[in-house]
Amino acid sequence: MKIDLVTGNAKGSYRESVSNKVNLIDFGVSRLLYSMPFLASYLWKNKPGTVLSALDHANIANALLSRLLTPKTKVIVSVHNSLQAGAPTNKMIPRLVNLLNRWVYAHADQVVSVSQGIRDQLLERYRLDPLRVTTIYNPLDIEFISKLSDAPSGNEWLDHSDLPVVMGIGRLTEQKNFELLIRSFSLVNERLPSRLIVLGEGQERERLERIIKELNLEKDVLMPGFVANPFAWLGKCSVFVLSSKWEGLPGVLLEALACGAQVVSTDCKTGPEEILEGGKWGPLVTIGDQHGLADAIIEILECEEPIDTRIRALDFSKERAVVSYFEIITRGDE
Known part of the structure; x- marks a missing residue:
């Protein structure tokens, strides 16, 4: 299995922990929004079998671009925080993210939650198919x-x-x-x-x-x-x-x-x-x-x-x- 680790910016203390068996692709941008053209190019060129992403903005970018450019790609998104933290508010951006998340979770092939509690929240709020939502705990070395x-x-x-x-x-x-x-x-x-x-x-x-x-x-x-x-x-x-x-x-x-x-x-x-x-x-x-x-x-x-x-x-x-x-x-x- 060939693995690419695609990042907007690979700077940070964890970079040294990445195995040399992993192909690290660094777009070198400061914000995820700026990485969208690079991610689109990567998807179009490589047509990966599976794309796994984490956190709201990356999940949205993954689902939107994968479904648009490489519809055969398996899309897996992962949710790492309680939905309480992302509950709808009167502010425009959080409300927009929540609406986009609803589309993302509905169109992803699999949704991963890092706790059973988050899985329960996803099923309750978004009425997802339980067979498409899997709990996988964050791993410890x-x-x-x-x-x-x-x-x-x-x-x-x-x-x-x-x-x-x-x-x-x-x-x-x-x-x-x-x-x-x-x-x-x-x-x-x-x-x-x-x-x-x-x-x-x-x-x-x-x-x-x-x-x-x-x-x-x-x-x-x-x-x-x-x-x-x-x-x-x-x-x-x-x-x-x-x-x-x-x-x-x-x-x-x-x-x-x-x-x-x-x-x-x-x-x-x-x-x-x-x-x-x-x-x-x-x-x-x-x-x-x-x-x-x-x-x-x-x-x-x-x-x-x-x-x-x-x-x-x-x-x-x-x-x-x-x-x-x-x-x-x-x-x-x-």
Whole structure:
């Protein structure tokens, strides 16, 4: 099977992870809209048997151009976030994307959801044929993650810790709701001296830093931005916390499990409840519940018998995902 990885712009930290067995095609443009002529040319010239895309705009481009230029191409689109995040609003662009998505999902050969919760939302909102909607979890390279998690983090709090360390990771945006984590940590710190580390960058950094200052937490909270090996940090924290308002299937929660971290999560409409099997692998807290999140964190920090969360991570291995994707790509082939 010949595989082309087609991207609008191949810059980024993940480029080095692409296998040399994959033919990387880089259009070198800054926005997906600018890549449309290049994608049309690629499809017309190569006439691929299958095109698999991810996320709304790429899914729309894939379906529209494939159906127009290479109607025999099998179109597979994948949905990676809760439809709550893309619900219709009064703004023109989100409403247009939602209308286009309705056409895309109806005309794709297969729709992949990264969680059962997203699949349920797709079936309910768009009335799709259940046989054309398949759940395939985002894959984990467990062996790779485990190896990196054993490395030193280079952070004094983690490598030579005398206090528990709470950790959050993600883009500093409204969705990830790090304000909730910071305010909950303030309550935790009053009852149980500890520290908080938040890895990631984003538009809410200044606002979050103001909240940290208002709560007099400057000495107890660290926001170092992106780090080269977050798995080394995850493998040494006392508890990882996902504080999001919504998710699809949060990869960072899966990675925390693969690192053996104890976890707490908000109970988003899709993702965390499915990953943690209703709280079996870590507490689930109502979204926005500051006191409930603080109580759950303390419960984990005071627990004398931690759960081996790596057991659950095995259910999301890359081997399982590869088999599932191969099955839908070859489905119907003679």
